[in-house]
Amino acid sequence: MQNKLQTFVEAINETLAGNPSEEELLDQLKGPFGELIAKDDWLEERYAQPHPDYYQQYLMHLDPQERFSVVSFVWGPGQKTPVHNHTVWGMVGMLRGAEISTRYAAPQPGTEMQILGEDRLEPGMMDLVSPAIGDIHAVRNAFDDQPSISIHVYGANIGKVSRNVFDPTTGMRKDFVSGFSNAG
Numbered sequence: 001m002q003n004k005l006q007t008f009v010e011a012i013n014e015t016l017a018g019n020p021s022e023e024e025l026l027d028q029l030k031g032p033f034g035e036l037i038a039k040d041d042w043l044e045e046r047y048a049q050p051h052p053d054y055y056q057q058y059l060m061h062l063d064p065q066e067r068f069s070v071v072s073f074v075w076g077p078g079q080k081t082p083v084h085n086h087t088v089w090g091m092v093g094m095l096r097g098a099e100i101s102t103r104y105a106a107p108q109p110g111t112e113m114q115i116l117g118e119d120r121l122e123p124g125m126m127d128l129v130s131p132a133i134g135d136i137h138a139v140r141n142a143f144d145d146q147p148s149i150s151i152h153v154y155g156a157n158i159g160k161v162s163r164n165v166f167d168p169t170t171g172m173r174k175d176f177v178s179g180f181s182n183a184g
Contacts, residue, residue: 003042004035004036004042005036005042005060005061005070007032007035007036008032008033008035008036008070008153009061009063009070011029011032012029012032012063012068012153013063015028015029016067016068022089022130022132022155023132025089025155026089026091026128026130029091029153030091030126033091033093033126033153034093034124034126036093036151037093037094037095037123037124037126037151038124040095040096040123043072043095043096043149043151046058046182047060047072047074047182048072048074048096048147048149049074050074050075050076050079050147051074051076051181052076053076054076054079055073055074055075055076055079055080055081055141056072056073056074056181057071057072057073057159057178057179057180057181058071058072058073058074058180058181058182059071059159059180059182060072062157063157066156066157066160067155067156068153068154068155068156069153069154069156069157069158069159070151070152070153071151071152071153071154071158071159071180072095072149072150072151072152073139073149073150073151073152074147074148074149075097075099075139075140075141075147075148075149075150076141076147077141077143077144077145077146077147078140078141078143078144079140079141080138080139080140080141081138081139081140082138082165082166083102083104083113083136083137083138083165083166083167083168084136084137084138084163084164084165084166084176085131085135085136085163085164085166086129086130086131086135086154086158086161086163087131087135087161087162087163087164088130088131088154088155088156088158088161089128089129089130089132089154089155090128090129090130090135090152090153090154090155090158091126091127091128091129091152091153092121092126092127092128092129092150092151092152093121093124093125093126093127093150093151093152094121094122094123094124094125094126094148094149094150095123095149095150095151096123096147096148096149097123097141097142097143097146097147097148097149098120098121098122098123098141098142098143098148099120099121099139099140099141099142099148099150100118100119100120100121100139100140100142101118101119101121101127101137101138101139102115102117102118102137102138102139102140103115103116103117103118103119103134103136103137104116104136104137104138104166104168105136106136107136107166107171107172107173108171109170109171109172110170110171111170111171112168112169112170112171113136113166113168113169113171116134120142121150130155136166138168158178159177159178159179159180160177160179161177161178162175162176162177163175163176163177163178164176
């Protein structure tokens with residue numbers, strides 16, 4: 001494991017040992033996560049490979065107890081997610097390129113979903129998600145001519161978590177489990 005990633009994993013373990021609330025956990029991890037994404041000099045090439053048709057979600061570290069996972073998202077030019085949720089806490093940090101996140105209010109069945117805002121993440125910037133603070137969004141690569149890479153940490157094995165995608169015009173939800181683009 002890369003040295004910077006190992007340092008971040010150790011910081012998560014130390015923080016979790018204190019049994020913090022979700023709010024305390026996210027607050028305490030902002031510094032270590034900021035250090036991880038501050039400089040793009042550590043990501044292994046195997047976690048940075050785009051696919052021509054869809055974004056890649058590479059598992060880089062899975063806690064043995066599945067309390068958290070660290071993932072690289074590689075966005076090919078113009079690639080995007082559907083509107084989705086996470087159901088667990090998460091941190092998104094931009095490492096390379098840029099991405100745009102469109103935040104949505106919780107759906108009301110049969111009605112168009114309300115857009116709460118749009119955020120652009122540039123290298124070194126981070127965003128937080130959780131059911132408590134808002135975790136419904138759609139994400140897209142900000143560029144149509146180059147890949148972008150973001151690093152994500154989630155409060156579970158995100159590849160196994162049952163989540164939802166939403167139809168933004170009707171609010172209808174559908175269950176999904178994302179899995180990973182690699183075997184780990």
